Amino acid sequence: MRTIDWIPADDAEREPGRGFIRLVDQTLLPDSLVELDIHDLDVLVDAIQRLAVRGAPALGVAGALGVALAAQNLPADLARQAIAELREARPTAVNLAYGVDTALAALERGGALAALEAALRVRDADIAACVAMAERGTDALTRLIPDRAALTVLTICNTGALAAVEHGTALGVVAKLHRDGRLVRAIACETRPLLQGARLTAWELGRMGASYDVIVDSAAAITLARGGVDAVLVGADRIAANGDTANKIGTFAVALAAARAGVPFLVVAPETTIDPATPNGDAIEIEDRGGAEVRFFRGVRVTPPDATALNPAFDVTPADLITAIVTDARVIDVVAGDTPASDTPAARPVAAETTE
Structure with missing residues (x-):
């Protein structure tokens, strides 16, 4: 499918x-x-x-x-x-x-x-890029966490086959870990207000036969703090030239908690999601989807009738909270100071392996 x-x-x-x-x-x-x-x-x-x-x-x-x-x-x-x-x-x-x-x-x-x-x-x-990202992502995790053969990973929103054509980005890495026998458990944040994690990521994890838990978004911090997560894998909707990354609302909070807990935080997205014309996260337009999605869920009102609501669909995670950015062409070592715009061996695309 x-x-x-x-x-x-x-x-x-x-x-x-x-x-x-x-x-x-x-x-x-x-x-x-x-x-x-x-x-x-x-x-x-x-x-x-x-x-x-x-x-x-x-x-x-x-x-x-x-x-x-x-x-x-x-x-x-x-x-x-x-x-x-x-x-x-x-x-x-x-x-x-x-x-x-x-x-x-x-x-x-x-x-x-x-x-x-x-x-x-x-x-x-896109199909080829997702295959390449799964390979690079699992290899990057092996280098970052060499003392653990099998991993528990946390993710937010949905970045699987439903977010692409066939395979997915961050959840594509999770799927390869599962196929390789290296996935202990996946933890999916529910992703308010439309529950893309609880509805879609959980559905995909179940179809692939992976062990998983769904948590409310506000439980991500304590879950990371308790030491039960080896890595965080997220997708991206736009990556600025300096590495600041826009993703589903709630990602910034997960990144802050991961930094506090010392857990690697990886962004997995194709090269086409990098926008060289956007210098940093401040220049990314954040879509506001209107208050109805917060005040109602599947047609049922969940707030007082006169309540108003803010509904930013995305937030921006600063590059200094990101461990690495994994694309179909390269792994950008953000901790080492590389950015999507860097011209260093760690950040430079590998021409023989690009999908274009």
């Missing part, structure tokens, strides 16, 4: 490139596994904004495939307007803009079929 993919239309042989987007509706998990067929760009934008599809890598693929969908279904002027709206659907996640821009550049050079070909390359690159 793929979280998101392009499905060729029945008449694609007569009209090459025609098709639609199929994606898992993550709002219905873990109760129901339902796939949506997306034929219109406004439906895709809605799916992105209501988190039917989410996760930085998956959003990049959605953005690229969305350009292909617009190009085949809309006149050029309407397509451009719709594509611009798609690009801004989730402002914090840089991969969405990356996917849109990549396919849009191909559209302008070579038309609708070129846009689809570029989008499919974005999809395939």
